[in-house]
Amino acid sequence: QSVLTQPPSASGTPGQRVTISCSGASSNIGRNPVHWYQQLPGTAPKALIFTNNQRPSGVPDRFSGSKSGASASLVISGLQSDDEADYYCAAWDDSLNGDVFGSGTKVTVL
């Protein structure tokens, strides 16, 4: 059972906006930055968002992140077929003294 809770699935049509939530606790998201990873089918995870809302070089600005209290969100604006993937949130947990990942959300483009 993952420490960070995400919805198992999300979907949208091309061009739509999709939001993925990540719910944690005061020991993790409540105190520490949140990061997001994209895992395309059959490939390794890729860094998507770091420190709540920063995009690594090369990540399109269609992807944005935010954090409020012990929860965070990833927004995909202008959904594209290439965005079909699993998305994971992650944060440091002060109580567990380690990095924890979310349960993952599968995004489907209808």
Next chain:
Amino acid sequence: EVQLVQSGAEAKKPGESLKISCKASGYSFANYWIGWVRQMPGKGLELVGMVYPYDSDTRYTPSFEGHVVISLDNSVDTAYLQWTSLKASDTAMYYCARHWGGSFYDYWGQGTLVSVSS
């Protein structure tokens, strides 16, 4: 260009030993933690543990401690993950990743598939 290149897929029997590798290039190996992440079939990501090449400081997620060992060879910029006695439940994809800071992993290896079956 930062790269993490992992060793190839392995098929083993329960009770056998195994050591998989992660070779880094394109940056100063000593200055960044390397993490190992497990992904069981159809499941999410779990941190196994991490190692800091500069001083060999090693940390394990409690559920993995005692079952795996993370080691280094700084002379070839390589980190390792090893088991002395594999179980069927170790069947998974294992990724190494560079820990950039604040628990963020910015570069990932391609993964090593470990299959354990009698």
